[in-house]
Amino acid sequence: DAKTTQPPSMDCAEGRAANLPCNHSTISGNEYVYWYRQIHSQGPQYIIHGLKNNETNEMASLIITEDRKSSTLILPHATLRDTAVYYCIVSPTTSGTYKYIFGTGTRLKVLA
Amino acid sequence: GAVVSQHPSWVICKSGTSVKIECRSLDFQATTMFWYRQFPKQSLMLMATSNEGSKATYEQGVEKDKFLINHASLTLSTLTVTSAHPEDSSFYICSAPPPSGIEQYFGPGTRLTVT
Numbered sequence: 060d061a062k063t064t065q066p067p068s069m070d071c072a073e074g075r076a077a078n079l080p081c082n083h084s085t086i087s088g089n090e091y092v093y094w095y096r097q098i099h100s101q102g103p104q105y106i107i108h109g110l111k112n113n114e115t116n117e118m119a120s121l122i123i124t125e126d127r128k129s130s131t132l133i134l135p136h137a138t139l140r141d142t143a144v145y146y147c148i149v150s151p152t153t154s155g156t157y158k159y160i161f162g163t164g165t166r167l168k169v170l171a
Numbered sequence: 172g173a174v175v176s177q178h179p180s181w182v183i184c185k186s187g188t189s190v191k192i193e194c195r196s197l198d199f200q201a202t203t204m205f206w207y208r209q210f211p212k213q214s215l216m217l218m219a220t221s222n223e224g225s226k227a228t229y230e231q232g233v234e235k236d237k238f239l240i241n242h243a244s245l246t247l248s249t250l251t252v253t254s255a256h257p258e259d260s261s262f263y264i265c266s267a268p269p270p271s272g273i274e275q276y277f278g279p280g281t282r283l284t285v286t
Binding site: 061093095097100101102103104105108146158159160161162163164 | 175177205220262266275276277278279280282
């Protein structure tokens with residue numbers, strides 16, 4: 060079973076920040092939080108990952124609560140091309156060799 | 172960045188036949204690859220872990236005799252759907268972690284339709 064829960068869907072106005080929450084209350088100390096997104100009929104695309112500190116890259120920011128039981132992915136200025144299903148995954152290594160168990164994800168729709 | 176390809180991108184086959192799907196890591200070697208299946212409007216479901224030089228590890232409920240996985244080299248894993256039936260129609264996606272990577276790279280997927 061997936062170790063994460065996310066809201067099934069969200070809408071966001073174009074140009075505004077999209078904040079996507081994820082609960083991972085059973086996360087272990089050695090597990091990282093990964094975010095991927097899947098645009099229709101394509102393979103998932105890596106966005107960002109983190110352990111306990113907040114992270115930022117060119118695509119997004121990741122905010123992890125101090126107790127690590129939840130996190131939020133922030134797309135600072137959403138565009139129509141950000142419309143996708145966003146998956147939050149916890150995995151015990153950063154080597155990438157551990158299998159991913161996908162939850163249901165959040166279907167983000169960016170509105171013009 | 173690292174690229175994973177799949178071939179074919181879509182395939183239609185008749186019920187009872189077998190179909191092979193290839194997953195290649197184009198610019199890195201992958202000792203491990205993963206195969207997922209995704210039905211319409213559903214999430215990805217992990218089917219198996221493909222291990223170079225050893226047998227694949229299948230998830231519970233996945234028939235290993237029906238979904239044959241061969242990790243032929245450090246850049247190629249194949250999934251063969253044997254005696255396909257209409258209920259095997261799905262979107263099949265592979266992923267591979269690069270040796271020094273943090274994330275996994277996913278292929279573009281293969282859409283299988285069994286008629």
